[in-house]
Amino acid sequence: MESPSLNLLLVDDQRENLVALESLLTLPDYKLTSVTSARDAMIALLKTEYALIVLDVEMPEMNGIELARAIKERQKTRDVPIIFLSAHHDAERDILTGYGAGAVDYVTKPLNIAILRSKVAVFAELYRKNRELKRTNDALQTEIAERRLVEEALQEANRLKSERTAELHEMVQELEAFSYSIAHDMRAPLRAMQGFSHILRDEHASQLDAEGLDYLRRISNSARRLDQLIQDVLSYTKVLRATTPMQPLDLDRLARDMIATYPDWQPPKADVLIEGTLPAVAGNEAFLTQCFSNLVGNAVKFQPAGKQPRVRIRSEPREDGEVRVWVEDNGIGIAPENHRRIFGLFEQVNAPSEYEGTGVGLTIVRKAVERMGGRYGFESAIGQGSRFWFQLKTATLP
Amino acid sequence: MNKSILLVEDDENDVFLLTKALKRLGIGNPLHVACDGQQAIDYVEGQGKFSDRAEFPVPYLVLLDLKLPHVKGLDVLKRIREGEGPKPIVVILSSSKNATDVSGAYVLGANAYLAKPTDFESLVKLVGSISDFWLTHNVVNA
Numbered sequence: 001m002e003s004p005s006l007n008l009l010l011v012d013d014q015r016e017n018l019v020a021l022e023s024l025l026t027l028p029d030y031k032l033t034s035v036t037s038a039r040d041a042m043i044a045l046l047k048t049e050y051a052l053i054v055l056d057v058e059m060p061e062m063n064g065i066e067l068a069r070a071i072k073e074r075q076k077t078r079d080v081p082i083i084f085l086s087a088h089h090d091a092e093r094d095i096l097t098g099y100g101a102g103a104v105d106y107v108t109k110p111l112n113i114a115i116l117r118s119k120v121a122v123f124a125e126l127y128r129k130n131r132e133l134k135r136t137n138d139a140l141q142t143e144i145a146e147r148r149l150v151e152e153a154l155q156e157a158n159r160l161k162s163e164r165t166a167e168l169h170e171m172v173q174e175l176e177a178f179s180y181s182i183a184h185d186m187r188a189p190l191r192a193m194q195g196f197s198h199i200l201r202d203e204h205a206s207q208l209d210a211e212g213l214d215y216l217r218r219i220s221n222s223a224r225r226l227d228q229l230i231q232d233v234l235s236y237t238k239v240l241r242a243t244t245p246m247q248p249l250d251l252d253r254l255a256r257d258m259i260a261t262y263p264d265w266q267p268p269k270a271d272v273l274i275e276g277t278l279p280a281v282a283g284n285e286a287f288l289t290q291c292f293s294n295l296v297g298n299a300v301k302f303q304p305a306g307k308q309p310r311v312r313i314r315s316e317p318r319e320d321g322e323v324r325v326w327v328e329d330n331g332i333g334i335a336p337e338n339h340r341r342i343f344g345l346f347e348q349v350n351a352p353s354e355y356e357g358t359g360v361g362l363t364i365v366r367k368a369v370e371r372m373g374g375r376y377g378f379e380s381a382i383g384q385g386s387r388f389w390f391q392l393k394t395a396t397l398p
Numbered sequence: 399m400n401k402s403i404l405l406v407e408d409d410e411n412d413v414f415l416l417t418k419a420l421k422r423l424g425i426g427n428p429l430h431v432a433c434d435g436q437q438a439i440d441y442v443e444g445q446g447k448f449s450d451r452a453e454f455p456v457p458y459l460v461l462l463d464l465k466l467p468h469v470k471g472l473d474v475l476k477r478i479r480e481g482e483g484p485k486p487i488v489v490i491l492s493s494s495k496n497a498t499d500v501s502g503a504y505v506l507g508a509n510a511y512l513a514k515p516t517d518f519e520s521l522v523k524l525v526g527s528i529s530d531f532w533l534t535h536n537v538v539n540a
Binding site: 180184185187188189190191192194195196198199223224227 | 496518
């Protein structure tokens with residue numbers, strides 16, 4: 001950007017002197033204003049900002065020295081540099097230097113063109129530099145102010161956020177404690193329902209006809225179903241609430257121990273096998289138990305009537321030191337339109353009369369895998385079985 | 399000596415079912431019921447209406463529910479273990495397997511912590527096990 005021209009004020013009571021000065025200083029950089037009295041000089045200074053005043057010392061009414069004093073007394077004009085044009089009097093020079101270095105200088109008469117131009121040029125340059133500095137400084141101040149505003153807004157937002165987070169955290173904890181407690185309290189009347197229908201059947205069956213016994217069976221089944229639902233919700237809230245840390249786990253041993261203990265996973269009821277050896281992973285034992293229990297449980301459960309479930313568990317190394325664990329079955333499979341629903345809470349894609357369940361199992365798997373920082377998914381088609389997987393970081397056992 | 403049992407339980411259905419289970423197993427030990435925490439403490443210490451030890455013998459085994467009105471189960475346990483009164487075997491019978499409850503019970507000196515089963519058959523089995531272990535086989539430090 002081309003720097004704008006600088007305003008120079010020339011003050012001399014002699015018109016011809018002014019003309020001479022103008023001719024000396026007429027340069028593209030300067031915009032000259034010429035006045036012939038101290039009064040006009042003051043008026044000009046009030047109207048315009050000047051980079052420099054070139055001032056004749058000897059003037060009638062108010063001389064140059066007096067005008068300079070007036071200029072220096074005013075806040076607005078105090079910093080405008082002055083070059084005096086003076087005669088050869090030492091006394092005058094002493095007064096001039098009394099104004100202090102930098103802002104005041106003098107050139108003796110008769111004028112030396114080179115000296116005058118160079119002194120004017122020095123002050124002009126000084127003024128230009130100062131103006132740039134001031135502009136930069138102003139910009140900086142503006143930026144600092146803006147940044148401060150942004151920072152304050154950010155701090156306020158952060159404060160609000162942490163306040164909200166704390167509130168939400170407390171609310172979630174209360175809700176979870178509440179649901180946990182409710183789930184426990186709900187089991188007490190269930191125990192009564194189950195217990196009394198059991199005793200009724202054991203001790204009073206002779207007084208009931210077939211229809212009555214059927215009703216009794218329905219009461220008992222419903223109570224058992226509700227109990228299962230409550231237990232599943234409890235497991236789910238446990239996965240939500242648990243704060244147990246992650247640690248290296250022997251996945252192979254965990255899975256094999258589980259397969260050996262579940263009665264419904266044993267031959268001839270089912271054929272559940274681990275292919276190869278599962279690696280150690282970074283995880284949480286309770287969470288992984290939930291994963292296997294629900295995935296293998298589903299694989300065994302969702303089968304056509306009379307077919308022996310065949311379940312294969314195997315691992316597949318993935319990038320970034322992760323491992324994908326597959327649980328594959330030969331069951332009924334999942335229709336494409338249901339693929340999006342199955343990990344949702346209480347979602348059941350099959351009729352509960354056909355396959356008992358609560359729609360919580362896969363939600364537990366999802367939450368458990370998420371809380372271990374892993375991923376999950378599946379591949380399935382109707383009649384072609386399902387292949388569920390979860391993916392975790394491998395680990396080294398201590 | 400006929401070891402007596404104190405059942406601390408506020409749910410009358412649970413009281414009924416447990417009594418029924420004992421009866422079905424033919425366990426004839428004297429059974430008394432306290433339906434809140436304060437009653438349980440008064441009974442164990444033989445205070446007030448429980449001062450007649452002939453009618454309200456010192457319990458050998460306390461089956462203690464945790465969720466009780468007024469004085470909570472864990473506070474009953476604390477009082478029994480830290481107070482001046484008799485020191486019976488205390489088995490917690492709770493529907494909660496909440497980790498805080500479980501660890502709290504053991505810290506305060508519970509002898510065992512058992513979860514109430516939902517179906518009656520399991521309850522009968524559990525009561526049988528309690529009787530076998532705590533009333534028959536277990537030897538106390540007299």
